[in-house]
Amino acid sequence: MASDRVTSSHTDLQQHRSRHAMAIDIGGTKVLIAIVTPEGQIFARTTMPTRVPGQTPAKQTLATTASVVAEGWPGVVSHCDNPAVHLVARIASAATSLCATHAVMPSGVGVATTGHVDSASGVVLHSGLVPGWSGFPLARRLAEALAGMGLQSLPVTIDNDGHAMALAEGRLGAARGIGHALCVAVGTGVGGGWLVDGNLYRGQRGLAGLVGHSVIEYRGRRCQCGKQGCLEAYAAGPRIVDEYRRLMRRKGSGKDDPGSTARQQLVISGGFANRDLTLQSLCARADAGDEIAHDAIVRGGAYLGVGLASLANVMNPGVIVVGGGVLGAGTRWFDAVRRTVLERVRHTIAAGLDVIPAELGSDAVVIGAGLMALG
Numbered sequence: 001m002a003s004d005r006v007t008s009s010h011t012d013l014q015q016h017r018s019r020h021a022m023a024i025d026i027g028g029t030k031v032l033i034a035i036v037t038p039e040g041q042i043f044a045r046t047t048m049p050t051r052v053p054g055q056t057p058a059k060q061t062l063a064t065t066a067s068v069v070a071e072g073w074p075g076v077v078s079h080c081d082n083p084a085v086h087l088v089a090r091i092a093s094a095a096t097s098l099c100a101t102h103a104v105m106p107s108g109v110g111v112a113t114t115g116h117v118d119s120a121s122g123v124v125l126h127s128g129l130v131p132g133w134s135g136f137p138l139a140r141r142l143a144e145a146l147a148g149m150g151l152q153s154l155p156v157t158i159d160n161d162g163h164a165m166a167l168a169e170g171r172l173g174a175a176r177g178i179g180h181a182l183c184v185a186v187g188t189g190v191g192g193g194w195l196v197d198g199n200l201y202r203g204q205r206g207l208a209g210l211v212g213h214s215v216i217e218y219r220g221r222r223c224q225c226g227k228q229g230c231l232e233a234y235a236a237g238p239r240i241v242d243e244y245r246r247l248m249r250r251k252g253s254g255k256d257d258p259g260s261t262a263r264q265q266l267v268i269s270g271g272f273a274n275r276d277l278t279l280q281s282l283c284a285r286a287d288a289g290d291e292i293a294h295d296a297i298v299r300g301g302a303y304l305g306v307g308l309a310s311l312a313n314v315m316n317p318g319v320i321v322v323g324g325g326v327l328g329a330g331t332r333w334f335d336a337v338r339r340t341v342l343e344r345v346r347h348t349i350a351a352g353l354d355v356i357p358a359e360l361g362s363d364a365v366v367i368g369a370g371l372m373a374l375g
Contacts, residue, residue: 022095022106022154023370025161026050026113027325028129028188031087033095034363035104036370040172042363044102046094050087050130084132085141092145099151109146109156110373111138112164112365114189116207119159125207128224129189157372161185162209164368165323165358166193166200171371173359174321182317183358184211185324185365186304189224190232194315212236216307231307237279237326240300244282247292283329294332301333305340312345312353323358324365 020043025032027050034045099105115127115134122139124130139156146154166175166183175181181195190212194201201208212232213225220229221239233239285293308320322337338355345353358364 018104018107019374020104020106021370021373022099022109023366023373024091024095024109024111025164025366025369026087026091026111026130027161028114029325031091031094032366033091033098034366034370035098035102035106036110036367036374038374040168040367040371042367043104044098045366046098048090048094052086052090082132082136084130084136084138087130087132088138088141088145092142092149095146096149096151105151106154106373108373108375109142109154110164110369110371111142111156111158112161112369112372113138113158114161114191116210117158117160119157119163119206122156122158124158126225128226155373159369159372160191160207160209161365162191162193162211163200163202164193164366164372165191165321165364166195166209166368167371168360168364168368169321169323169358170195170198170200172367173364174356175319178318180315180317181319181321182211182308182311182315183321183323183364184304184308186235186322186327187237187325190236190304191324194317211307211311214307214311216303216310231303234303235300235307240296240326240329241277241279241282243299244277244293244296247296251292279326279329286332297329297333298336300326300329301336302340305337306344308337308355309341309344312341312349316349316352318352318354320353320355321358322355323361325362327357327361 019038021036023034023036030047030049032045032047035043037043113124113127113133114129116125118125122137124133124136124138127133139158143154143156162183162185165185166181169175169183170181175183175195178195179198182192183195184190184192192209192211194209213223213227213230215227215229216231216234217229221233222228223230223233282293282297286297312320320341322334326333334357341355342350342353360367
């Protein structure tokens with residue numbers, strides 16, 4: 001009966017199809033779903049975690065099977081062992097509810113996701129942050145899921161999150177009117193997009209802008225992609241938290257003060273190994289005077305600055321726009337990024353370069369997804 005009610009409400013909405021877009025930002029930690037106006041304004045939004053807390057893959061499979069059978073989503077049950085199917089079912093359900101609540105029938109769907117995306121075919125080529133995402137036909141599966149819930153004949157456009165951010169900041173934000181810009185989104189991962197002569201530069205396979213996988217350290221830390229020394233392995237939000245744990249372990253080991261067993265116990269009780277530690281709580285510790293938390297955040301910004309300086313030397317942008325969830329780490333992080341870029345880049349490049357925060361903040365990616373759908 002719940003399924004019938006959703007379908008009925010959207011049958012009515014079919015008569016009131018608007019120029020609004022359904023925009024979806026899929027990150028490694030959370031999914032943001034929004035209704036975006038043609039002017040790039042967010043009309044309504046909802047969020048959910050990318051992974052269901054406390055659910056094992058087996059439980060997710062059972063939940064997905066029940067969901068798609070109840071909704072009558074054809075041709076999917078045989079693929080329910082893929083956690084990507086479960087995620088798409090949850091996204092479709094949340095998006096349908098959002099549209100019903102606000103009586104909006106979108107004209108199209110734009111999806112910006114972490115990972116490497118073939119936007120022409122609608123397939124996610126690779127992602128190390130979302131289980132089951134690699135090789136997944138996201139555009140087709142999402143269109144099927146939405147149709148099964150009453151949102152019929154919606155075109156679905158997908159791209160990676162860095163491209164979506166660059167599109168939004170280039171049209172409406174900090175890079176507006178600037179011909180050559182690098183836009184970088186730093187969150188669970190590190191993505192980016194290049195604007196060349198005001199247009200998004202995609203490269204040979206549409207994959208240009210994999211900023212997080214530029215290499216800054218030979219034989220460095222292992223990245224989630226399987227390679228070593230990637231910028232993302234040093235500068236992404238979770239890696240800043242890892243750096244804090246690393247510094248605390250060093251402090252607790254007595255390497256900086258031999259014989260300090262009391263300090264080691266204090267460090268351990270302070271929670272450096274706490275698995276629930278987040279970048280937000282780390283920032284709170286820094287604000288409260290934790291010098292090691294401060295140092296870890298600044299190091300994360302400096303690592304990002306080193307990588308961006310190398311890219312600036314290659315492409316000579318007029319501006320580097322920095323956004324994403326880690327922008328919430330505040331001025332200590334952003335100042336480290338900007339200072340390091342301008343210190344490390346060639347002085348002739350630095351003379352015509354600025355590093356600025358994204359005007360659209362953490363909403364840049366989802367607004368870009370909406371603009372993709374609106375064309």
